[in-house]
Amino acid sequence: MIPSFRFHISTSCGMARTGVISTPRGEIRTPAFMPVGTAGTVKAMMPDSVRATGADILLGNTYHLMLRPGAERVARLGGLHRFMNWERPILTDSGGFQVMSLSSLRKLTEEGVTFRSHYDGSRHKLTPERSMEIQRLLGSDIVMCFDECPALPATEAEVAKSMQLSMRWAQRSRDAFGDRPGHALFGIMQGGVTRDLREESAQALRAIGFDGYAVGGLAVGEGQAAMFGVLDYAPGFLPEDKPRYLMGVGKPDDIVGAVERGIDMMDCVLPSRSGRTGQGWTRRGSVNIRNARHADDPRPLDEACTCPACRNYSRAYLHHVVRSGEIIGSMLLTWHNLHYFQELMQGLRDAITAGRLPQFVADFHALRAEGDIEPL
């Protein structure tokens, strides 16, 4: 018998909660941060290194993988887990968001979206049914409904119309997903920053019934205050006993604020992408290692960090290799950033378990307010 997909909340602290999502491919400790493995790799990282940072689950991008190398090809090669050498859980997005942000010549109809690949201009079509098929071919453990996220700025009427289309697509996604023991399908709440629309969307999703629920349409440029404004009420519209996933979030302070508001899962390219541009995230905020002040600094990026970049290298070395365009600069800073993000998640989980989340959050902000260590 295939083990089922389950979510167990062990402790709550205010709206925040900590627990474990169990899947046939392993457990996911929540609140969880998912590194992004866009095209079958967390950029500049070996999978065992990603795991060493503490990641329980990766996110893969349907849009990228369907175009290159292609979902059918990945399936012939044994699925995405084997292809990319990551045997633990994988969540795939539906492709909808990146069709909107990356492809050209999009045409949106009730049926779905036709578009041209940003790689080679080839024509493709995504519908709820095709998105479910692609995510099945990839072997995704957590499948996301195909939805539409309206381009901003949008009127409330446009947001409402888009949300209602997404809810019809959510039903079609549910129907197409079928019964796949051990695999989960998550619905995606839309509705912009309008409380009534968020509530309407949540009710529509609950009526269909999903294994988890994402809060979509945030972290798209609305700013942290607007995002937290929605998160002050939106998670409460969703079932308490299912995982809540905030897509595309975020900076460390976004993550902390989201967890405080009842979010269980997040993903973001930030730690890996900024690792490739010389930006390091630490307990004290962010550090631009390209800055000349680091050229002679023998100290590690963060003396309290146990990642290989901080254990084995000086800021001066990181500065040198990043400025020189050396690949190891991307490798080390990405590793550090992913390590820091996972350490932050462990800190949040421990604080919730111990019932001292408010103190943890206060300490978190206080240390960041101090800023980076003084130059030598």
Next chain:
Amino acid sequence: MIPSFRFHISTSCGMARTGVISTPRGEIRTPAFMPVGTAGTVKAMMPDSVRATGADILLGNTYHLMLRPGAERVARLGGLHRFMNWERPILTDSGGFQVMSLSSLRKLTEEGVTFRSHYDGSRHKLTPERSMEIQRLLGSDIVMCFDECPALPATEAEVAKSMQLSMRWAQRSRDAFGDRPGHALFGIMQGGVTRDLREESAQALRAIGFDGYAVGGLAVGEGQAAMFGVLDYAPGFLPEDKPRYLMGVGKPDDIVGAVERGIDMMDCVLPSRSGRTGQGWTRRGSVNIRNARHADDPRPLDEACTCPACRNYSRAYLHHVVRSGEIIGSMLLTWHNLHYFQELMQGLRDAITAGRLPQFVADFHALRAEGDIEPL
């Protein structure tokens, strides 16, 4: 008491020999292949991964490091070993060769070379004395004499004149190096493809006395036949009991031919550089993983290879990530290539020890003649 620099030959087989160079930072099994860590990193590799391939020693480039981050800076930061997190032996070249190949506005005098940095156009000067100082600041275990390698094509008279200048610089290098227990200084034989000049150069170096001797001025475009032509006699001009280092070599068949002719050490950017362009080196020759024939191939690059690229990934995956420009493509192929080169060295050492080098060489060429595995 600081352990000294020693070379012990355990077995010979024809001109080939196998043994161990002992240094305070560890042993170097010979024949040895040294991966190149140009600017303080073996590109796309963590140092512990380089070590895992079997490397006992790295090469660092004086020219690159003196310009960026600067030798005095590296010294302030504790030396190159600590800077780049590689505690085993490091050999540094003298900078002379790369001044000639990379910098602009060179001016050569008896004293040394002035030139402009290819990074930023800044003016610099290298002399035998400054090269010794830089290599000392870096903390190099094996220091190379500052020499001049004439640009090809060159007349025999030009080669002779250049060689004689290099021999005067060798004496100045020896004088400037001084007495540094545990550190070695290698002389560099020049003389192009002219036997008499090679002999004259070797005698000049032997008269000065060095801890090891390099064969310079080869692998600069003269072709394998001309190179082997020189190697048929040149190593015999050098002391039998000192390491012989062939600079900048090479392809696997160059390495095998050089070892057969009595070479103990080599270095080359080939395995790492070709790993970043999608070329994999195997027992069967070289494979361009970008080729469309690999797109659906579930087999490893080399089924007999135990490196992470071959143990964990298909050719289809390597094809995908290399074609997609993903950093992990460079990481995996570089790792594989370095692993293969070290495996070849181990095979050569074992064959010499067992007195069956001719059979090993015959098998080596026979498998390469078969070429890559057939497409599926």
